Amino acid sequence: MIETHELTKRYGSTTAVDRLSLVVKPGRVTGFLGPNGSGKSTTLRMILGLAHPTGGHALVGGRPYSELRRPLHEVGAMLDPGAVHPGRTARDHLRSIALTTGISAARVGAVLELTGLTPVARRRVGGFSLGMRQRLGIAAALLGDPPAVILDEPVNGLDPEGIQWIRNLLRGMAAEGRAVLVSSHLMTEMEQTADHLIVIGRGRLIADTGMAEFVRGASRTDVLVRVDDPGRLASVLVGAGGDVASEADGALAVRGLAPRRIGDLAARADVAVHELAVRRATLEQAYFEATENAVEYRAGDGGRR
Numbered sequence: 001m002i003e004t005h006e007l008t009k010r011y012g013s014t015t016a017v018d019r020l021s022l023v024v025k026p027g028r029v030t031g032f033l034g035p036n037g038s039g040k041s042t043t044l045r046m047i048l049g050l051a052h053p054t055g056g057h058a059l060v061g062g063r064p065y066s067e068l069r070r071p072l073h074e075v076g077a078m079l080d081p082g083a084v085h086p087g088r089t090a091r092d093h094l095r096s097i098a099l100t101t102g103i104s105a106a107r108v109g110a111v112l113e114l115t116g117l118t119p120v121a122r123r124r125v126g127g128f129s130l131g132m133r134q135r136l137g138i139a140a141a142l143l144g145d146p147p148a149v150i151l152d153e154p155v156n157g158l159d160p161e162g163i164q165w166i167r168n169l170l171r172g173m174a175a176e177g178r179a180v181l182v183s184s185h186l187m188t189e190m191e192q193t194a195d196h197l198i199v200i201g202r203g204r205l206i207a208d209t210g211m212a213e214f215v216r217g218a219s220r221t222d223v224l225v226r227v228d229d230p231g232r233l234a235s236v237l238v239g240a241g242g243d244v245a246s247e248a249d250g251a252l253a254v255r256g257l258a259p260r261r262i263g264d265l266a267a268r269a270d271v272a273v274h275e276l277a278v279r280r281a282t283l284e285q286a287y288f289e290a291t292e293n294a295v296e297y298r299a300g301d302g303g304r305r
């Protein structure tokens with residue numbers, strides 16, 4: 001489990017992370033979302049002991065990272081897949097990490113296999129594509145077979161097959177009982193991968209909630225109704241407390257009334273219904289609504305606070 005309590009980081013007059021408390025639980029994929037500059041990387045760096053908090057603390061398995069006896073066995077992380085010596089082969093890169101951290105050589109073969117890199121294990125990393133580097137970064141993160149995994153933008157630069165592979169890998173790791181924390185700006189991908197979401201803006205917690213609950217909370221969810229006489233039905237629906245808007249093609253977009261109630265009201269008004277469809281908000285829409293103020297604030301003040 002990964003947790004932070006009132007975690008704070010200030011750089012001069014910039015508060016990058018502001019009293020952030022969160023828990024990343026085992027057995028699920030937790031998506032970590034926020035606009036550019038909202039403090040995600042800084043938070044991850046503090047969890048991994050790469051930046052020192054100005055206030056509060058971060059714990060991995062109940063201890064600060066700096067106190068972990070065998071950190072790679074506690075938490076695996078990929079923050080920057082580019083940070084690999086280009087002259088080394090993939091296998092040598094992983095071997096050197098294993099050697100210096102007391103991890104068996106057998107794990108090197110296992111993670112190469114797991115990440116599909118066995119056929120290129122003897123090739124120099126300098127010639128690797130971005131996707132291959134991502135896989136190598138993930139291989140390194142998994143060397144210690146850790147119960148917690150942190151991946152910063154793991155699908156960056158991956159082709160559709162690579163994206164699907166990461167999705168299955170993350171879900172598989174969660175199913176094995178690991179705590180998986182993953183950041184990404186790709187909302188459709190996140191929607192398919194994460195069970196839980198932590199959303200931050202301006203360094204502060206905006207939401208810490210289940211994926212379905214977060215998306216359901218967006219005001220965009222409505223019911224599309226297609227009828228022959230939209231004007232008549234619209235006045236009936238408004239009379240029943242609905243919030244009704246017209247689409248460009250004449251269909252009605254209704255909020256505040258359940259589909260069943262709309263169908264009943266239409267039947268009672270003797271209006272034939274040709275289509276009645278719930279349009280659920282997407283994660284992207286819910287995310288935009290949730291972070292609207294955080295983004296506006298930044299855009300309005302040139303990124304400073």
Ligand SMILES: Nc1ncnc2c1ncn2[C@@H]1O[C@H](COP(=O)(O)OP(=O)(O)OP(=O)(O)O)[C@@H](O)[C@H]1O
Binds near residue numbers: 039
């Ligand atoms: N080393 C640093 N020195 C000064 N300011 C920093 C430093 N690192 C981060 N910041 C500032 O802290 C804030 C949060 O940055 P951070 O990189 O954590 O955001 P992020 O959510 O990861 O952004 P992105 O989505 O663009 O990666 C930004 O205003 C950034 O400019």
